[in-house]
Amino acid sequence: MSVLIGETMTGGYGGADILHGCTIAVEAGEIAVIVGPNGAGKSTAMKALFGMLPLRQGQVRLRGRDITALSPQDRVKAGMGFVPQVRNVFASMTVEENLEMGAFLREDDFRETMEMVYGLFPILREKRRQPAGQLSGGQRQQVAVGRALMTRPEVLMLDEPTAGVSPIVMDELFDKIIEIAAAGIAILMVEQNARQALNIADRGYVLAQGRNHFTDTGEALMANPEVRRSFLGG
Amino acid sequence: MEILNALALFTNFVGLPALAYGSQLALGALGVTLIYAVLRFTFFAHGDLMAFGTMVVVLATWGLQAMGVGLGPLPTALLALPAGIAAAAGFTLLSDRWVFAFYRRQKAKPVVFMIASVGVMFLLNGIVRIVIGPDDQRFADGERFLFTVGDFRDWSGLDEGVAFRSTQALTIVAAVIAMAALFWFLQRTRMGKAMRAYSDEEDLALLSGVDPAKVVRTAWILAAALATLAGVLYGLDKSFKPFTYFQLLLPIFASAILGGIGNPVGAVVGAYIVAFSEVMVTYAYRKFAGYLLPEGAMPEGLLQLLSTDYKFAVSFVILVVVLLARPTGIFRGKVI
Numbered sequence: 289m290s291v292l293i294g295e296t297m298t299g300g301y302g303g304a305d306i307l308h309g310c311t312i313a314v315e316a317g318e319i320a321v322i323v324g325p326n327g328a329g330k331s332t333a334m335k336a337l338f339g340m341l342p343l344r345q346g347q348v349r350l351r352g353r354d355i356t357a358l359s360p361q362d363r364v365k366a367g368m369g370f371v372p373q374v375r376n377v378f379a380s381m382t383v384e385e386n387l388e389m390g391a392f393l394r395e396d397d398f399r400e401t402m403e404m405v406y407g408l409f410p411i412l413r414e415k416r417r418q419p420a421g422q423l424s425g426g427q428r429q430q431v432a433v434g435r436a437l438m439t440r441p442e443v444l445m446l447d448e449p450t451a452g453v454s455p456i457v458m459d460e461l462f463d464k465i466i467e468i469a470a471a472g473i474a475i476l477m478v479e480q481n482a483r484q485a486l487n488i489a490d491r492g493y494v495l496a497q498g499r500n501h502f503t504d505t506g507e508a509l510m511a512n513p514e515v516r517r518s519f520l521g522g
Numbered sequence: 523m524e525i526l527n528a529l530a531l532f533t534n535f536v537g538l539p540a541l542a543y544g545s546q547l548a549l550g551a552l553g554v555t556l557i558y559a560v561l562r563f564t565f566f567a568h569g570d571l572m573a574f575g576t577m578v579v580v581l582a583t584w585g586l587q588a589m590g591v592g593l594g595p596l597p598t599a600l601l602a603l604p605a606g607i608a609a610a611a612g613f614t615l616l617s618d619r620w621v622f623a624f625y626r627r628q629k630a631k632p633v634v635f636m637i638a639s640v641g642v643m644f645l646l647n648g649i650v651r652i653v654i655g656p657d658d659q660r661f662a663d664g665e666r667f668l669f670t671v672g673d674f675r676d677w678s679g680l681d682e683g684v685a686f687r688s689t690q691a692l693t694i695v696a697a698v699i700a701m702a703a704l705f706w707f708l709q710r711t712r713m714g715k716a717m718r719a720y721s722d723e724e725d726l727a728l729l730s731g732v733d734p735a736k737v738v739r740t741a742w743i744l745a746a747a748l749a750t751l752a753g754v755l756y757g758l759d760k761s762f763k764p765f766t767y768f769q770l771l772l773p774i775f776a777s778a779i780l781g782g783i784g785n786p787v788g789a790v791v792g793a794y795i796v797a798f799s800e801v802m803v804t805y806a807y808r809k810f811a812g813y814l815l816p817e818g819a820m821p822e823g824l825l826q827l828l829s830t831d832y833k834f835a836v837s838f839v840i841l842v843v844v845l846l847a848r849p850t851g852i853f854r855g856k857v858i
Contacts, residue, residue, distance in 0.1 A: 360728075360729060361728060361729065361731055364729060364730075364731060365731070370729060372725070372726065372729075375723050375725065375726060376723075376726060377723075377726075378718070378719045378722040378723055378726065378727075379722055379723075380718065380721075380722050381715070381718055381719060381722060385715060385718075385719075388715065389715065389716075389719045389726075389727070389730045389732075390730060392712075392716065392719075392730045392731045392732060393730070393731035435730075
């Protein structure tokens with residue numbers, strides 16, 4: 289059973305539908321990647337899964353429980369973590385305060401989780417007293433991911449985590465994401481850098497015009513000549 | 523000796539008054555900046571909120587005085603302060619529920635909120651005038667001076683004296699305590715951090731589980747408490763007149779914007795800069811220069827840059843220059 293599944297999701301921002309019966313699922317410890325051309329509904333699908341878009345049809349289930357009616361905040365409580373593409377850190381607050389804010393909902397002692405995040409991103413420990421706004425783009429993304437991990441989510445959703453960072457930083461981030469998945473967390477991300485993302489993906493979804501175009505393992509999608517020609521630039 | 527006399531003169535007529543005035547402005551500007559940081563609009567009713575809170579304190583002080591209750595050397599108004607703060611906080615919470623919450627649900631633009639706050643300002647304006655009237659009210663009691671000009675002269679042997687009025691001392695001490703408590707709250711407590719996070723990135727804060735209703739409520743209560751404290755200290759130091767409090771809006775806005783609106787440290791720094799500019803520009807330096815200049819070099823006139831009647835022009839000029847040259851203010855606040 290998938291940890292998180294959005295089944296035949298149909299909906300949009302009030303006007304015409306953007307998603308048309310789109311299905312996205314991810315298993316524990318797996319990395320699932322959504323790729324596709326601009327305007328394919330990648331980010332919209334992500335928002336639908338996270339409850340930021342009303343669905344006309346379809347269902348979102350977390351560990352089998354129907355969460356379609358839950359607000360994003362309640363989904364965080366239920367075990368979902370979300371890293372928005374932009375504005376994903378509290379710029380004037382220190383790195384440590386950012387992580388504390390990630391754990392805002394937790395009543396128990398979260399120092400262990402913070403240690404885990406610092407273990408994953410050692411640079412954040414070094415910079416923990418610095419305002420997040422003063423960090424480099426890659427470091428900010430680490431803060432953003434670390435913040436989302438503070439609730440110990442079962443599913444971590446990332447909206448274009450490598451947008452605007454250098455190729456070296458992108459490789460580093462992907463390495464960290466593999467590490468997070470290895471700890472048993474289901475990872476779902478939208479990526480512009482389709483090739484690199486599919487390389488590390490256990491499962492890839494190619495969307496076009498709000499529909500599932502291809503769904504397969506990352507490897508198989510990379511090998512599929514049609515996918516390569518249409519979506520990966522040859 | 524001449525230099526010391528000049529210094530004493532300057533301290534007495536510029537240093538201490540500006541320090542006290544700056545502390546009063548700082549408390550006001552902190553409230554404006556907090557509301558801006560959390561609710562993202564400039565709250566025009568702040569001066570009248572100060573007047574409203576102070577009015578309740580004045581009435582309660584009179585009541586206490588009539589009952590013969592006092593604080594000895596300290597002004598009775600301190601005892602009445604909680605009543606004023608409670609009334610002001612109650613008013614802001616009600617005005618939020620009846621006015622601003624509506625526009626939040628509408629997701630109105632900041633300018634709409636601002637205009638609505640002008641409406642709230644007129645309402646407060648009217649309430650204060652109906653209840654206590656437009657006239658000057660005195661409610662200060664207790665010891666008047668920490669030390670007088672005479673005390674200082676005897677002690678130092680100088681020709682010039684420095685008087686330290688107890689209201690000035692009280693203002694400075696109370697402001698420092700209030701500011702320290704506020705900064706501790708914002709930096710160290712869970713609610714304070716939630717407020718800063720909400721101010722930084724509203725959506726991300728909501729995602730993190732911050733309750734927006736609680737943040738908004740806390741901001742109003744803090745702003746009301748700061749406004750009342752500022753108003754009472756100003757009233758004790760000078761006198762309570764509703765129109766003067768409305769006029770304080772300009773230097774308070776100038777302080778908040780000069781420091782960088784939304785930034786509490788900026789509000790405090792901005793307030794002292796505005797206060798010192800205002801007092802220094804309107805002070806007549808004739809006597810001061812007399813001590814420092816050689817005999818016969820004394821120019822004609824008062825050596826006053828601007829008549830005190832025009833003191834608000836100073837805030838206005840600061841405001842205009844900051845908005846033109848550096849709209850984010852000294853500490854890089856938000857741009858209005």
